[in-house]
Amino acid sequence: MITTNQVQDLLQNGGNVVNRDGSKIGGIGQVFLDDQSGEPEWVTVKTGLFGGAESFVPLASAEVRDNDIVVPFDKDKVKGAPRVQDADGHLDESEERELFSYYGVGGQGGHEGTRGTDTHGTDTHATGERTGEGFTGDATRGVGHDTSGPNTDDAMTRSEERVDIGTEKVSTGKARLRKYVVTENVTKTVPVTHEEVRVEREPITDANRDEALSGGDLTSEEHEVELTEERVVVNKETVPVERVRLDKETVTAEQQVDEEVRKEQIETEGAADADRPGNGSRR
DSSP states (O other), X not given: OOOHHXXXXXXXXXXEEXXXXXXXXXXXXXXXXXXXXXXXXXXXXEOXXXXXXXXXXXXTTOEEETTEEEOSXXXXXXXXXXXXXXXXXXXXXXXXXXXXXXXXXXXXXXXXXXXXXXXXXXXXXXXXXXXXXXXXXXXXXXXXXXXXXXXXXXXXXXOBOOOOOOOOOOOOOOOOOOOOOOOOOOOOOOOOOBOOOOOOOOOOOTTTXXXXXXXXXXXXXXXXXXXXXXXXXXXXXXXXXXXXXXXXXOOOOOOOOOOOOOBOOOEEOSOTTSSSTTSOEEO
């Protein structure tokens, strides 16, 4: 059973009426309270274009799920409910009987009817308006009476969403320098020299006769000549060749942003200056 406290929360949060599998039937319009017990007995569902039409649904087997009211009826059943005159925010006994018969549920009976609670949490009755402690004064509908809320001025406020796009800096990664050692082969051709023995013979002449005859007549002698050669010597040393550092630069690119925005539209129904008689004019 839905309590009056739950009703106030549902009306303030603007929930929906859904069937048991979660399919939306329509938005919550008004909740009608029993005149005698004060308990919620009916809810109206906005099933028309922009909530223009409302259908009554009994709350006897309804339950609350988050901000929605769950009822054991589908959308077609609710839309086909009899239309009753509730302009004064009140259902009389005959109207209730007709609705109970349509939905195949039994009412409490024996009471004068039910009064409605609109989507702004205000209880209304045929003879007054709730002001806090009870029903006082006469209810008067102003020029801007809202069928889903209290009296307003003679205008509606149309709102729309605007996109505010900015930028923020986020980390995309890190870059670092790392030094490591690799080995590679270096091949170079180096010229090297070495000495070889070459025998030279010269005849005895007047110029060298004295040197040739300076020794004994017949002797045994040995002469040595030292031979040399160059060998390759490899030395390695470490020398600095360059300095490497990381630097940053800012690059500007264009990125396309695609976002959906919502806006309200206002439709007029039955106005004398409408585009076509009997049809709504939308702005």
